[in-house]
Structure formats: structure tokens, C-alpha cells
Amino acid sequence: MENMNLNKHISGQFSAELEDIRNRVLAMGGLVERQLEQALDALGSLDAELAQKVIEGDHKVNGMEVAIDEECTRIIAKRQPAASDLRLIIAITKTIADLERIGDSCVRIAKAAVEKRANNQRPLLVSIENMGRHATRTLHNTLDTLARMDAEAAFELHKQDAVLDKEYEGIIRQLMTYMMEDPRSIPEVLDVLWAARAVERVGDRCKNICEYVIYYVKGKDVRHTSYEDMERDIRD
Amino acid sequence: MENMNLNKHISGQFSAELEDIRNRVLAMGGLVERQLEQALDALGSLDAELAQKVIEGDHKVNGMEVAIDEECTRIIAKRQPAASDLRLIIAITKTIADLERIGDSCVRIAKAAVEKRANNQRPLLVSIENMGRHATRTLHNTLDTLARMDAEAAFELHKQDAVLDKEYEGIIRQLMTYMMEDPRSIPEVLDVLWAARAVERVGDRCKNICEYVIYYVKGKDVRHTSYEDMERDIRD
Numbered sequence: 001m002e003n004m005n006l007n008k009h010i011s012g013q014f015s016a017e018l019e020d021i022r023n024r025v026l027a028m029g030g031l032v033e034r035q036l037e038q039a040l041d042a043l044g045s046l047d048a049e050l051a052q053k054v055i056e057g058d059h060k061v062n063g064m065e066v067a068i069d070e071e072c073t074r075i076i077a078k079r080q081p082a083a084s085d086l087r088l089i090i091a092i093t094k095t096i097a098d099l100e101r102i103g104d105s106c107v108r109i110a111k112a113a114v115e116k117r118a119n120n121q122r123p124l125l126v127s128i129e130n131m132g133r134h135a136t137r138t139l140h141n142t143l144d145t146l147a148r149m150d151a152e153a154a155f156e157l158h159k160q161d162a163v164l165d166k167e168y169e170g171i172i173r174q175l176m177t178y179m180m181e182d183p184r185s186i187p188e189v190l191d192v193l194w195a196a197r198a199v200e201r202v203g204d205r206c207k208n209i210c211e212y213v214i215y216y217v218k219g220k221d222v223r224h225t226s227y228e229d230m231e232r233d234i235r236d
Numbered sequence: 237m238e239n240m241n242l243n244k245h246i247s248g249q250f251s252a253e254l255e256d257i258r259n260r261v262l263a264m265g266g267l268v269e270r271q272l273e274q275a276l277d278a279l280g281s282l283d284a285e286l287a288q289k290v291i292e293g294d295h296k297v298n299g300m301e302v303a304i305d306e307e308c309t310r311i312i313a314k315r316q317p318a319a320s321d322l323r324l325i326i327a328i329t330k331t332i333a334d335l336e337r338i339g340d341s342c343v344r345i346a347k348a349a350v351e352k353r354a355n356n357q358r359p360l361l362v363s364i365e366n367m368g369r370h371a372t373r374t375l376h377n378t379l380d381t382l383a384r385m386d387a388e389a390a391f392e393l394h395k396q397d398a399v400l401d402k403e404y405e406g407i408i409r410q411l412m413t414y415m416m417e418d419p420r421s422i423p424e425v426l427d428v429l430w431a432a433r434a435v436e437r438v439g440d441r442c443k444n445i446c447e448y449v450i451y452y453v454k455g456k457d458v459r460h461t462s463y464e465d466m467e468r469d470i471r472d
Contacts, residue, residue: 062460070457073326080316090309093326097333176422183416190412221306224298 014079017194018088022072025092025099029143030065032099032106035061036139036202039109040132043125043195046113054110059102065096087219091212095146096120102139105142105205112195115188124192127174128199131167136200138164142206154210155234159227164203171196250315254324257307261328261335263302265379268335268342271297272375272438275345276368279361279431282349283467290346297339301332306406323455327448331382334441338375341434341441359427363410364435367403371438374400378442387453390446391470395463401441407432 017081043052072093073080081089109132137166138157145153172193179189206228267303272288278287311317317325345368374393381389411429415422450458456469 014400046429057458066459076312077318077322082313086309086313090329093329094333097330172426176426179415179422180419183419186412186415190408221302223302224295 007103011079014075017075017079018085021068021075021089021092024064024071025095026143026147027141027144028061028096028099031057031064032061032102033050033136033139033143033213033227035103035106036109036132036136039106039113040129040136040199042110042113044129044232045076048114048124051110051113055107055114058103058107061100065100068096069093082217086217087216088218091216094212095209098208102205103201105201108198109195111122112191115191124175124178124189127171128192128196131164131171131196132199133200134164134167138203138206144215148211149213149216151234152218154213155230158210158230160209161203161207164200168196168200250311250317250321253311253315254321257304257311257325257328260300260304260306260307261331262331262379262383264297264304264335265375265382267293267300268297268338268370268388269375269379271339271342272368272372272391275342275349276372276386276435278346278349279368280365282361282436283368284350287346287349291343291350293344294339297336301320304332305329320452320455322347323452327452330448331445333443336437338441344434345431348427360411360414363407364428364432367400367407367432370400370403371435371442374439374442381449382445385449385453387450390449390453391466394443394446395465397439397443399432401438404432404436430461 007097035057037051039058040052041047042054072089076086079085138160141153141157145157175193175196177190179186210225211221211223214220214230214234218233218236220236222230222233225233271293274286275290276285278290285448310327311325312322315321374396377389377393381393390441408429411432415425444459447457447459450456450466450470454469454472456472458466458469461469
């Protein structure tokens with residue numbers, strides 16, 4: 001923690017730049033969160049117009065990624081950050097890559113909503129919608145953890161992804177049964193399956209972002225480590 | 237180009253560090269390439285033992301990602317690189333993230349090979365194997381382009397991913413027909429479908445790496461841009 005404060009005060013302008021970039025990441029996160037909500041709304045209500053809006057909105061997410069990435073490179077070159085400032089910038093460049101990919105998942109969900117569906121497929125969409133709400137909450141909490149740079153909360157959220165994975169497995173089983181009972185529905189059910197997969201991937205991306213929060217706060221790279229090791233790093 | 241040479245000679249030690257990190261990325265690429273070949277061999281011959289070897293080998297890929305990433309951060313903090321040196325390090329940190337994800341795809345392909353399969357599913361596996369060979373060549377050429385930092389070759393490779401996408405679409409259609417004709421096969425065919433999807437994702441990751449090569453050589457972030465714009469950036 002000493003490092004953080006030490007480095008922050010070398011230059012007031014530098015502090016302002018870091019603050020600005022943090023705000024831009026959170027703004028990007030907010031945009032991605034809205035994209036996810038709208039993609040799921042579009043799927044739940046089979047609203048092709050709203051789905052189209054999500055698909056077209058993805059370029060804004062992409063643009064934010066590129067712009068923030070460029071700013072991070074500029075800050076590294078100009079300010080030559082070290083210690084926690086450098087970790088912050090690295091955590092940010094990784095976070096925006098995952099946010100951009102959540103944006104891609106939203107497009108995939110929205111695409112499943114563009115196709116006209118038979119009414120008897122509603123039950124399938126409802127189960128995805130529930131899982132989607134869970135993913136939306138996870139993303140919301142992840143962004144909150146990122147805003148507060150709270151390593152403990154990041155660790156707890158990381159562990160909770162297993163619940164989303166279980167929900168996903170349940171949906172896949174359900175979709176399989178559906179296809180076996182009505183093989184003509186296979187092409188359409190596969191679209192739903194891709195959407196379910198996209199929702200599940202949102203959880204994985206959130207887990208990644210949690211890892212970057214822990215990296216920033218604790219200075220430990222916890223990717224690919226066990227929960228025991230991770231917990232030890234957090235409590236340190 | 238001037239910048240590249242200028243910065244490289246400021247410090248002989250620094251040059252050596254950059255060279256070392258480049259070699260380590262190429263070594264990681266070589267490992268991932270072997271993982272992909274073996275995962276596809278395992279799938280083609282339904283060799284559960286080889287598949288298990290691939291699954292267990294993934295931790296080496298993960299370990300290389302973490303170690304190279306740490307070294308990149310150390311170099312940024314210690315050497316305060318600018319211009320092309322900084323671009324090289326940024327391109328490397330992004331590349332290893334994609335290589336690590338190709339490693340995950342290999343695990344997914346290998347997992348499809350672990351399951352015992354009925355002999356009548358061989359034709360399905362053969363079509364994936366062909367697509368897999370194509371993906372392996374793409375990965376090989378991408379690593380070659382990365383070794384030579386050849387922006388023109390990266391651009392050409394990037395465009396060729398569309399061919400792999402077409403192959404993938406063909407396989408999905410084939411798998412759908414198969415499931416509709418024999419609904420009892422659905423659970424097993426879905427495993428194959430996930431493997432096909434994993435192979436297709438390898439192509440996407442290679443495209444990303446091509447973009448980082450162009451970013452390093454040309455100083456232009458060509459993500460999310462049209463081929464016309466990309467071509468203009470390359471020819472500049």
C-alpha cells in the first residue's frame with residue numbers, strides 16, 4: 001500500500017491521468033453492462049430491433065478498447081510508471097481486452113434473438129434469461145469490485161463463477177433433451193446453445209477481471225493457481 | 237524503422253533482454269503448436285493416452301505465459317522503453333495471452349478424444365481433423381510471421397482466416413444433419429461440435445497475433461478495422 005501512495009504523488013498531472021483512465025474503464029464497463037442487459041432483454045422478448053441495436057452498438061465498445069489501450073501505452077512511454085502505477089496500467093489493458101470480449105458475447109446473444117423463433121421455444125429462452133440475469137449481476141459486481149479495487153471481494157466473486165458454470169451445464173443438458181425429442185428443432189436450438197455458451201463466457205471474463213484486481217492490489221499474479229494459493233496471496 | 241534501430245542500441249543488455257523475451261515467446265508458440273498437433277492426432281486416432289498428455293501439458297503453457305508476462309513488466313519498470321521497444325513488449329504481452337488461449341483450445345479438442353466413441357462417428361472426426369490440419373498450418377505460419385515480424389505476411393494470413401471459417405460452417409452443417417438423422421448421437425456429436433468450435437477459435441487467435449505483428453511493425457492498431465484501412469496502414 002505504501003508504494004501506491006508514494007507513486008501517486010510524484011506528479012499531480014500523472015495522478016489525474018491515472019484517475020481519468022480508471023474512469024474511462026468504468027465507463028466502458030457500464031456500456032458493456034448495458035449491452036448485456038439489452039441483449040438478454042432482446043432474447044427474452046424476441047425483440048429483433050433491440051437485438052439489432054446491441055449488434056450495432058458493439059463498435060462503440062471496440063472503439064473504447066482501442067482508445068484506452070492507446071492512452072495506456074502513451075502513459076507508459078511518457079510517465080515511465082513503476083510498482084503499483086505500472087500494475088494499474090497493466091491491469092487496465094488486460095481488463096479492457098476482457099470487456100471487449102464480453103461485448104462480443106453480447107453480440108452473439110443478440111444474434112440468437114434476431115432469428116424469428118417458434119413460440120414453443122420460449123421455455124428454452126427463459127432458462128437462458130435466468131442464467132443471463134445471474135451473469136449480469138456477476139458483471140455488475142465485478143465492475144463494482146474494479147471500481148473499489150477490492151481484492152477480497154474479487155476473490156469471493158471468482159469462486160462464485162462455479163455456480164454459473166453449473167447453471168450452464170444444466171441448460172446444455174436441457175437443450176440436448178429438447179433436441180433429442182424434436183430433432184427438427186436442432187438448427188434453432190443450436191442458436192440458443194451458442195447464446196448460452198456466450199453467457200457462460202461472460203462469467204469467465206469476469207473471473208479474469210477479478211484476477212487483475214488481485215494482481216493490482218496484492219502484486220501477485222494469481223492466474224492458473226489453486227484457490228488455496230490464491231487465498232494465501234489475498235490474506236498476505 | 238529508424239526508431240527501432242535507435243532504441244535498440246541504447247543498451248546492449250537491454251537488446252539482449254528483448255531478444256531473450258522474443259525467443260521465449262517463440263518457444264511458447266512452439267509448445268502450443270505441438271499441443272495442437274497432438275490434440276488433433278489424439279482426436280483422429282481416438283488415442284485417450286495422448287489426449288491425456290495434452291491435457292496435462294497445458295500447465296506448461298500457462299506457466300510460460302505467467303513467466304513471460306512477469307518479465308515484460310520487469311523490463312518496462314527497469315528499462316522504461318519507448319517507441320518500438322515498448323510496442324514490442326506490448327505486442328508480446330498480448331500475443332502470449334492468445335497463445336495461452338490456443339492452449340485452452342487444445343485441451344478442449346483433447347477432451348473430445350478422451351471419450352470412447354462409436355466407430356460410426358469416425359467420418360465426423362475426419363472432417364474435423366482436416367480443418368485441424370488447416371488450423372495447425374495457420375498457427376505455424378503465424379508463428380513464422382511473428383519470428384520475422386513481417387507485417388505483409390501477417391496481413392495475408394489475417395485475410396485467409398475466412399477460409400477456415402467457411403470450413404467450420406460446413407462442419408457445423410454436417411454435424412446438424414448427423415444429429416437430425418440419429419438423435420441418439422446428439423450428446424456425442426455435441427462433444428465433436430465443441431472440438432470443432434475450439435479449432436475455429438485457433439484461427440481467430442492467430443488473426444489477433446497477426447494484428448499485434450502489424451501493430452509492432454507499423455505502429456498502427458488495426459483491430460476492428462476494415463481490410464481497406466488495414467491495407468492502407470500496411471502499405472504506408
